[in-house]
Amino acid sequence: MTADQLSLTFSALADPTRRAILARLAGGEASVTELAAPFTMTLPAISKHLKVLERAQLISRGRDAQWRPCRLRAEPLQDAEEWIERYRLLWEERFDRLDDYLSEAQARGAKSPEDHHD
Template sequence: MEPVGYIKPPDLDAVFAALADPTRRAILSRLASGEASVNEIAAPFEMSQPAVSKHLKVLEHAGLIERDTEKQRRPARLKAAPMADAVNWLEEFRTFWSSSFDQLDGLLEAIQNAETKGGVNE
């Protein structure tokens, strides 16, 4: 595992900041089923279209979505590559956590064996 915080994709901070907001995560979930206009995205939310547009700008800045211009409609679509970078970065910690849980399992098993042999569990 590489040193934490030293080597990371350049926009990883922006990706995590964008994913930190539940509205933006809901927008990404919506876009996972296909592109949508601002009005289509705004429909399930109790917020103004300009507020949704601000969320879309954050997602676009993070590289999580891209927007096209089709006459007056600007559909947004999901771009998964930056999320894959975030998942890959998090995967580096899987080894750490797996190792920690394995050590804990070993310790608990040793304690149980010691208690059983010592007659504590009678």
């Protein structure tokens, strides 16, 4: 995934309405009207959100006669997850080192006062 595609993905995911739309599409394709149903916004506003998702390649829109179903495209999400995973591993390593340090510090602090010879 290019940095530009990654930016498009994260930018699209930044909005809770778009995340809700993607969550709905994870259950299967839907029309614009079906996607708009849970929201208190106009169809044109939903269409703008769909255009952002489409530009980020997170959804595709088909054509079946008069029906234009929207479908989730998970590939960009997988790429974003892989990018995030690298940082999760980094933080896990840091937390493991911190845990080791705290365990050692606690063990040193648990020694009785007569064990300390200053």
